[in-house]
Amino acid sequence: MTDHIVKRTVHRSAQLGERYTELLHESGMRIFVYPKKCSTIYAVLEVGIGSMDSEYLDACGNELHMPAGTAHYLEHKMFENEDGVNSDLKFSALGADANAFTSYDRTAYLFNCTSRLSACLGELLQFVTHPYFTKESVERERGIIAEEIRGAADHPWERAYSQLMKEMYQSHTVRYEIAGSEQSIAHVTPELLYRCTDTFYVPSNMSLAVCGDVTPAQVIKVVNACIPPEKVPQGFVHKQFDEPANVTKPRAVSYMPVPKPVFYIGLKDTDISEDASARIHKDACMTMLFELIFSMSGNLCSDLFEKGLISYGLYYGYSICSRVANGTVAGESDDPEAVYAAVLDYIRKLKEQGIPYEDFERCRRVEYGNFVAEFDSPENIVNMLLSFADDGSEVLSYADLLQSVTYEQLTEYLHRCFDESAMCLSVVYPEQEKE
Secondary structure, three states, X not given: OOOOEEEEEEEEEOOOOEEEEEEEEOOOOEEEEEEOOOOOEEEEEEXXXXXXXXXXXXXXXXXXXXXXXXXXXXXXXXXXXXXXXOHHHHHHHOOOEEEEEEOOOOEEEEEEEOOOHHHHHHHHHHHHHOOOOOHHHHHHHHHHHHHHHHHHHOOHHHHHHHHHHHHHOOOOHHHOOOOOOHHHHOXXXXXXXXXXXXXXXXXXXXXXXXXXXXXXXXXXXXXHHHXXXXXXXXXXXXXXXXXXXXXXXXXXXXXXXOOOOEEEEEEEOOOOOOOHHHHHHHHHXXXXXXXXXXXXXXXXXXXXXXXXXXXXXXXXXXXXXOOOEEEEEEEEOOOHHHHHHHHHHHHHHHHHHOOOHHHHHHHHHHHXXXXXXXXXXXXHHHHHHHHHHHOOOOHHHHHHHHHHOOHHHHHHHHHHHOOHHHEEEEEEEEHHHHO
């Protein structure tokens, strides 16, 4: 009797005291099981389609297009079933909480429960692999999503981020909002959604991760009951975008009824290696640099606070995958231009005078501590497992990588990536400042 598992790998870290099992199902689905004694079980079924895939290539290399927001629209519709009972209600009846989200490069369906794992996992696998759409239900959802789009447009932080991405990128589909626009979603039809699920919602384009008091055997049993072992070849190729290194415009400005200007500073990064290990190393270095430059422990943020340019800290982060990379910094200020000028001046001085070695050591310790702390949460563990696996890496090895980053490597990335021509300031000002 076969369990339909064609590859099984146990990952361990003696340093962290953590381990998990990675499995490859005959269908092509990747499975990650992370046993951990805790009160809840958290599971995510991820599909390799996100808002960036509004443009993609078919198996023959032909370029195809979908309306912006299609992946997000599909996420909304997947919970409906042919029997008329929404999967949300089925999870509630099982004592579980279910949800879903769409990002630039993936769609994720998830639940957390304290018991009845097999039933919950079975429901997750069933509804994501058995789409059901009608003209009436798709039309009904259009108004709900349009309201969501309008709500985001009325949110100053969402507005600032959205206009930042539009001005940073010239042709990359990351410049479009994840939910699309009211104009784009008007073209979504049941036929389009079925074409999308036929193309992307195949087991070989899915990953399942489960963390909690669970064994690989339990998960495999449910997967085998729900997922046919036959591998369906992927009928698409993710599109790679040829973006210039510089931003399209250095400023993005709008006005809303806000008490204080809201701003985002963006750093566009087009230097993306095809090698996964190189990308994850860059991720570690850039994450440290953002901590070093923008945290409250650093000189820049303290100086901005003392001068009254910011009333509290900055929100910052860097992300990279095989298709897009960028960093962002956000905050509130009465004078965003002065904040931006201070940021650029601080980066120039770091390049000229060098990174203080004590700052390098501090940010390396902080990032290592932040990474270790993630293992206290089943939700964070699952999200890390999938994020690293999606980019061709392995999560437990990241601890060693963080400790191996050198001062010279951090200095190299500072000079190589923090170019002013690749940076943009986006601000939402109070309406009264429009005059």
